Amino acid sequence: MIGNILNILVFTQLKLFRDNRSAFYLVVESLSDLLYHFISIVATILTALYGDDRIGKNLIWCRLRFLLTQTATLMMCYIICIVACEQFMSTNYRLKELCTIRLARYLVSIFTCLSFIHSMIFCLFLEIQPNVGCIILNSVWLRYATYFFYPILIGFLPIIIASLFNILAFRNVHHIVRRQIPIARRRLDQQMTTMVLVRVIIYVCFLLPYVIYRIYAINVPVTQNDLLNYSIRQLIQTLFQSLSAVNFTISFYIFILVSPRYRHQIKFLLIRKYWRKCKSYCCGNRNQIGPMAIDPIDENIELE
Numbered sequence: 001m002i003g004n005i006l007n008i009l010v011f012t013q014l015k016l017f018r019d020n021r022s023a024f025y026l027v028v029e030s031l032s033d034l035l036y037h038f039i040s041i042v043a044t045i046l047t048a049l050y051g052d053d054r055i056g057k058n059l060i061w062c063r064l065r066f067l068l069t070q071t072a073t074l075m076m077c078y079i080i081c082i083v084a085c086e087q088f089m090s091t092n093y094r095l096k097e098l099c100t101i102r103l104a105r106y107l108v109s110i111f112t113c114l115s116f117i118h119s120m121i122f123c124l125f126l127e128i129q130p131n132v133g134c135i136i137l138n139s140v141w142l143r144y145a146t147y148f149f150y151p152i153l154i155g156f157l158p159i160i161i162a163s164l165f166n167i168l169a170f171r172n173v174h175h176i177v178r179r180q181i182p183i184a185r186r187r188l189d190q191q192m193t194t195m196v197l198v199r200v201i202i203y204v205c206f207l208l209p210y211v212i213y214r215i216y217a218i219n220v221p222v223t224q225n226d227l228l229n230y231s232i233r234q235l236i237q238t239l240f241q242s243l244s245a246v247n248f249t250i251s252f253y254i255f256i257l258v259s260p261r262y263r264h265q266i267k268f269l270l271i272r273k274y275w276r277k278c279k280s281y282c283c284g285n286r287n288q289i290g291p292m293a294i295d296p297i298d299e300n301i302e303l304e
Helices: 002-013 021-050 052-056 059-090 101-123 139-176 183-219 227-248 251-258 260-283
Strands: 126-129 133-136
Touching: 002 021, 002 251, 002 260, 021 059, 021 101, 021 183, 021 227, 021 251, 059 101, 059 126, 059 133, 059 139, 059 183, 059 227, 101 139, 133 139, 139 183, 183 227, 183 251, 183 260, 251 260
Parallel strands: none
Antiparallel strands: 126 133
């Protein structure tokens, strides 16, 4: 959660990113990640207070948890696709004029509504089985989940879209060097494209095993009466689910590893903005006379 909060602060507080559409999309992704973490924390607290059996067999909680987590998952998957498309279009000389912050807001609003409506319809088909828990019982919706939702909608479709457009965007960034474009714009394009490209690679690696397992688990359910197989299934599910959940946490760490400029921007934000403000607030009112500290480097120059 701390990493997602830092992402939001960097992309919203630094002037360099305020009109950047890719940064706007990454803020939305971080908000989706925070929603996912919030539900996970609430689930952990409720389980600790009331026990796994009582919480796992509550239909309202079953559907509410699925609604919010699947909305966050869909948003994360397709925001990554959108930001990949945005990077491709913004680095293409003929298509960059189509990209505006207004269009970005429209797209985010549309995808948020679609994700919520889809998850709402999906959760209506969830039921509680005494020996299994919260599962899909409707045969038609079960086939939809098996053959479309898990393998395609949150599986191969976003993986293919994001990978394709990131490769094209990375190629465009190399061609930008040949054009007469301000060096600050060129560096920002290269930074954002590299960050998004690596983000997509990590996203694919962590999500794909869980997608495959979910397809298998839906088609071959195991009851709690078969203790050995059920325990093995729970272990495998926990492993793959934890692996896929890394996608909701890792973006900040990817960015600071692959982008020296992002590390510098984090340092600038935390030390030169918030730390100095806190220090001034706590220690500034002492009625002392002294030289005024003047920063010799302008904020915009510092971050270029």
